[in-house]
Amino acid sequence: MPKDGSELNLESLELSSGSSELTLDGLGIPMWLTLEMTYRCPLQCPWCSNPLDFDKFKNELTTEEWKKVLVDGRKMGALQLGFTGGEPMLRDDIEELVAYADELGYYTNLITSGIGLTPNRLQVLKNAGLKQIQLSIQASDRELNHKLVGVDVFDQKMAVAENIKAQGFPMVLNIPICKQNIDQTRSMLEMAERLEVEYIEFANIQYYNWALLNREEFMPSREQLVAAEEIVKEYRQRLGNKMQIYFVIPDYYDDRPKACMNGWGNIHLTIGPDGTALPCQEARVIKGLEFPNVREQSLDWIWNNSPVFNAYRGDDWMKEPCKSCDEKEDDHGGCRCQAFLLTGDATNADPVCSKSPMHNVVESCVANTASPHRVERPLVFRKKGAITTDFLDRSS
């Protein structure tokens, strides 16, 4: 799944003064709990958000350990629950955990490639109280889909989409967007309309982990983006509230950073397959942080007291230009992982911001993408042995 921190849809509707005003307010509660059930996956998406050394995570939490996370999270006020991966359906306890979570009062979301989601398992998940399914699709035709994920699964995904609707689940169609598929925006919208999905999310790839390896090959051109947005606008007008269309632009083309995760340690808590607690799914990329683990510490301590969750909370950690910026409440200085990956220091402003003294790293990347002299490179697929992390100095 691509990182889409800018699309959290957390709103508090104020109507007391007679006008409607939308603001963000999480009260410091981890309202959003994401469970990365496994890093195993049948697909090989070259933009995968999982760690580069995903195959080293063998000691997945047991069913009982996940249940404890669910109980503790709910006690702290968690509401939205995402089962993701890797491919969560590779675990045989998803149905049991969904039922358990539903009983605890979570709104349960399954984020899946669809592989392994048989009609039988769908039926069991429906009975278990699963609320919605986010299905990933990478193209509107079989051939391109195959080329992008390394496996011939398009027909299977289409069948799964129909089964999901037949079971009466609300469905989000999630489409990771890159140079190779953005020109299919219209045909993907037609597909979504035909499938009668409630939401379609064009999630432009965000550049971390595997996506960062392939960044120059994936970055769409500004012209492609503008054309895609025009089509989205046309469909929004025509379909009204029948289908919600989200369009997350690649932040490299913005001049202000995304309010990533609505702030570090603010509303979002992710638990990795091995029990590592993360402020976001990519946080492991930041070197020098010792991430707590639910096998060793209580969830309450992890969220409220652990050094990692407090590292970039609030704005005390900020340096200039963020520190004195009048927009710091809105975007929290952008994404810590991106600041680290592109500037070497997670306390720097996200260089996507035009106020960042290192904004040139983003500008030169965009310029290089558009350059007629750029040398194309092959895509690196997410699979064991595709790369080695042996010589990297990294904490995980």
Next chain:
Amino acid sequence: MVETITANNIVALAPMYLFRWEEPQQAYILLYPEGIVKLNETGAAILKYCDSTHTVEEIITKLSEIYTTDVSESVYKFLEVSYAKGWIRIKP
């Protein structure tokens, strides 16, 4: 895109939305795929009546019993926003 809500429309919460009181938040919330809305008191009071049995006019009457100010404009505004966001449906 925002359709006009009229006095005799019967409104209902859209099927995939969950509306309930949440103790840790001390607030009414609306849950939906990948979203949470925390409602203030007025918003919650209006949504409670979006149960496919009340017309907009009836909702205004009910709320007028609770609030002393003229609620009519607020109710229409809230329902129009809610409708545009897909939270509620108008019963055919």
